Amino acid sequence: MNKSFKYVNNLWNDEEAAKLDAVGRLIYRSNKLGTDQRITNTGGGNTSAKLSETDPLSKQPVEVLWVKGSGGDLRTSTRENFSSLYQDKLVSLQKVYGAYPQKGPKTQAEDDMVGMYNHCTFNLNPRASSIDTPLHSFIPAKHVDHTHPNAAISVAASANSVKLTKEIYGDEVVHTPWLRPGFELGLEMQKICKENPKAIGIIMGQHGLINWSDDEKECYFRSLELIEKAAQYIEKKYAEKGGDQTAFGGQIHNTLPEALRNKVFAKLLPWLRGQVSQQKRFIGTIQDDEKILRFVNSKDAARLAELGTSCPDHFLRTKIKPLYIPLESGSCDEASIDKHVELLKKKLTAGLEQYRKDYADYYNKCKRPNSPAMRDPNPTVILIPGLGMVAWGKDKSESRVTAEFYNCAVEVMRGSEAIDKYIALPQQEAFDIEYWLLEEAKLQRMPAEKELARQIIVVIGAGSGIGKEVAHRLVKEGAHIVCVDVNAQAAQVTAKEITDKYGLGIGVAGTGLSNCGPAIGLACDITNRASVRVMLDQVALAYGGFDSLAITAGIFVAPDTTGHIPDDKWALTFAINVTGSYIVADEAFKTWKEQGLSGNLVLTTSANAVVAKKGSVAYDASKAAANHLVRELAIELSPLVRVNGVAPATVVQGSSMFPRDRVIASLAKYNIPYAETEATESLTTKLAKFYADRTLTKNPITPADQAEAFFLLLTKRLSKTTGQVITVDGGLHEAFLR
Template identity: 75%
Template sequence: MVKPEEYHHVSYKWDDSHAAKLDPVDRLVYRSNLLGSDQRITNTGGGNTSSKVIEKDPLTGKEVEVLWVKGSGGDLRTSKRENFSSLYQDKLLGLQRIYAALPDNGLKTPAEDSMVGMFTHTTFNLNPRASSIDTPLHSFLTGKHVDHMHPNAIIAIAASSRCEELTEEIFGSEMSYVPWMRPGFELGLAMQEIEKKDPSVKAIMMGQHGFISWDDDDKACYIRTLDFIEKAANYIEGKYQANGGDATAFGGAKYQPLPAIERDATLAAILPWLRGKVSVQKRFIGTVQHDEKILRFVNSADAPRLAELGTSCPDHFLRTKIKPLYVAWNPQTEDAARLKALLEAGLDQYRKDYATYYENCKHANSPAMRDPNPTVILIPGIGMIAWGKDKSESRVTAEFYNCAVEVMRGAEAIDEYIALPQQEAFDIEYWLLEEAKLQRMPAEKELARQIHIVIGAGSGIGKETAHRLVKEGAHIVCVDLNHEAAEATAKEITDKYGVGIGVAGSGISGCGPAVGLRANITDRASIREMLDQVALAYGGFDAIEVTAGIFVPSDTTGHIPDEKWALTFNINVTGSYFVADEAYKTWKEQGLRGALVLTTSANAAVAKKGSLAYDTSKAAANHLVRELAMELAPLVRVNGVAPATVVQGSAMFPRDRVIGSLAKYDIPYSDDEETQSLVNKLAQFYADRTLTKAPITPGDQAEAYFLLVTERLSKTTGQIITVDGGLHEAFLR
């Protein structure tokens, strides 16, 4: 065994003092979390661990052996006790008799699939966690503790043309070999037979898949797993360096990466357009990666050949599809227009190739062909763009193709990389059990797959709107003149919903379901910079809610300075126009229907003393909604929300303005009174002037923004929804 301090390609994290405090099942969870926390050991959602534990049967009171194994759909890094299935080990072994009795008509899939349904009959103690298809692998091996991992170094050997020979050369008698088989009963029986023939074997290389190892001691099993990965990685690195190292990887460099400024400018120019092209059936969220390793691959001479071969490990292509789209663009001599042309042609050919793959491999009962667009796009000089239903999925897709790249690097260094045969790949991708799992997933939320830019999200209505939209599945770009306030709102969202998992992507801090950006809406250049950052973070956007505004009261003489008048119109009218005008350029490129909601006011319809600039600007904003609805149709629906006075949580009502308003309306107060008490008094005063007699909150306004950007009001444009509690003075007339 390798000493812990000698590991270079994995991390030894076992803590004896911590493990000693845990019961057997919690020790399994602990081991699993340690293994899953290192992406060099296994990918997100991949791999399985198990322990055979003596438990007391709740019915008989007798001691029985129970297999605890990671359940279906779990992730080792984050799994907890409830993510593991528990099954009677003797009943699992008894299923072998049922499998042997099934008719052998040369079609293994129906037999395999029927056995998965039998696992529920072996459930211990009514555990609701569904069992993984890998359960037989863990049950049929004699080891009390079993680890099945997908390390890049091991898969590089598994995905080489000389896998069996290399396994013996690298590991000798320590590891046996089994050719590619789909996970399930047949593979478990094949492993059982290997161990019966040679009881000294403690690991098996799984052709084009990964490896499995076991021991009767859980810590020894953990160390054994690390040892095999370390040995494989050392062998690959030795060959890699002997062949010339980085300079010769993937046949050497053919292209040079673009400077960061040029790269980001090119991406900002093409990403919304590209998002529109891949989102014909369903909208996708993008992740961009351009670190040294991915650039080394996309810039290499061998990238076109290797990309066309596709991935090898089943876990990889379930995310990345059968292959990525590689675009033969020369970053040194060709421009963004040429890149678009190449992408257009590449996407067209990719869809044709995917349809051919489906037609050639489908069975009579195969599910209908899924979206034929690529989920991974490789561009020399720029890097990789990955797509998914949300930011987390696109990051994981990127992570999986990173794994595929490392596998290809290792396989090419020691031998020759080979991909899984297309029929085998298809039978995994379109497996009926996988389809059933997809069908069981809950329906997507109303705003899923969408990116919403909320301008003014640092406080008040904007903050509340951001929280309302993310609750329905939207990704939120929190924008404010105050960058810290925007980031604070984004952090509230990511703290609640998480930032997801996977590679860092575009490098924008906190880029998960929300990100905080700064923009000055009176400055076109600032707006364009913000929109470009949104493209780099998510690939584009779907809707914009402008909640930013300013109120400048007249002075005691009823006069407002010229510069304050101009500022009011710049923010409340011109700023909204600038946002719409700049955003429409992107919306046109993207080609996906969008929505824009501006903020006006009940004051737009009611003349009031002391708010001349504000009221007039909001009347202009009302008409701006109607004009923009005409200009941006039919691609973008434009509507407005007209609040009455919202005091609670509004940045437009600092303490001094609240006090000024209380004094104006002769509402009793004291100078030392708490701010919240003052706010409540003023809010109730305004409420008492309405028909509903209830204070208007930012949440009331957020509900209107939500409705206007959903399909519920998909035929509504050029309209103003008033949320004022019932101000009869503002009734239309």
């Protein structure tokens, strides 16, 4: 058990395992298996242990099956992800199933049995049982691992998989043809174990590997050893056929250099996101590493892509097949980027049209009388020679998982083609999984999407103050946040605060800027058009595009001791508070037009825009201009983009525009008593109270108050409002419009 492996990772540690109880060791085994992507994919596979427990009613020992339940991921699973069921009751369900007049994997009897698992629950465990539960229950061993290793699926998805299984494993592993996961498959495995008492595993046709042992550590190592054997066999054959040089029939396209790829992607992706988001918006992930490029640039890519994926876990994410874009061999350089992008758009337009037609034909050919309505016919995986793969999902996490699964599918095809010939799951079988009523019921049980789900929102000024608060407010409602600030580190700190709280999501990360989660931090000088364009292009590479922009960046320049504002400070004030917002809007509109998706732009103005005051002439005049800029942009960007503004009164607490020296200057200006030695927080509180007392509501105005207004304007709650400025000033009557 202590042997080394080349194609899987041995992560078992006896000292760690010895500290755990029986269920803890099952979780430990599961986590170790799930950590290695070559063993199982995100959310795929399940493990189990038949353990002795004390019945809560009889107080007698009973055998309980602990098995990873529906949903969850082996790598991250905890005790809460495992269902627990009375083993004897599960076995007794065979009599119930046997009483049905019609039985089989596609009968109502099969589906009815899933509901019966609830009657077998031990100790009121609320975790829903997996459809794979019978596989674990009916195999007569204490410990069972069901995984989706690329190497094993390569064998399972080969035309001669029965012969190959025998050649690789001898009598240790038995092959069983494709059978939809469920009760019938569990019975088949029970029969295999009875007829093959020396067997320790089964290659499941088109699907994966399942193996067992009465010892938990031995079960773990059997998983590793069986995968290692398949991988060794594949790599030997692969090398004999020429290895990477001849993989997938050899390379017929050249990979564009990374810098050039990024420029093409930045121009192409917003348009492409608009094309695939006609029903619901999608978030993108780029995958352009060596392995995926080896596939998309190959001679056989078109043939293999058209076949689709084999493993059900793969195609539930990647759909029945990806969209492959055929291109003639040719080159692209800096001078021909625009021409190349236009060619790709033309090819993609035709490809998407044909894909949607093919998907509708697939649905209509395979649908059954009670099938759910056809789902979104757009592809979730797009393969482009020279560039790589773009995967789409409802959020960044899902698009990363989609990319991961198609990477697995590519590895499966590589293995199958090395040892034999790759075959995909028949379309009817694939359809019966994709549109399985139990799968549909699971989708219907999922919680409703949050209000800003599927939205990518760029918050400029997110490094501090109102911008930081806006970023945190929006992500709570499901938005993906691009935190932008002139200070790159400040932007990244806010992004990290978000990812630390909400996680990076699951799935293998993309490459480059696409290697991100629900938030990313970027630098930008909004007074520099080139800087703005670079930032928006980076957003495209990270997520595929964006939906809305919130601009909270601003500057207040105090006059000198004579009350004068120098010309350069006047120009800087207008550059940041007015011109910067215009530049951002102007550049963003190019992307909005490419996407063709409606969006929102919210600027930050100020109550000072309508209140003339001594000592802030540059700031007040700039905010008055910003107020009118809102109205002008609302006209210019309509009907695609709604443009509104938020006008705060003086926000002192948490604002980067109120450093200690300005707070002290203001206290002195208004003759508010203070001591030079007072803590900054105390000084800020005094000033905030002074400003609050001037309002009708008598409460200090906070960044959170402003964030709520941004949230309202960025949702559909005020969907008919554009060209307006919402004041959040506590009721500052001097600012009432006359």
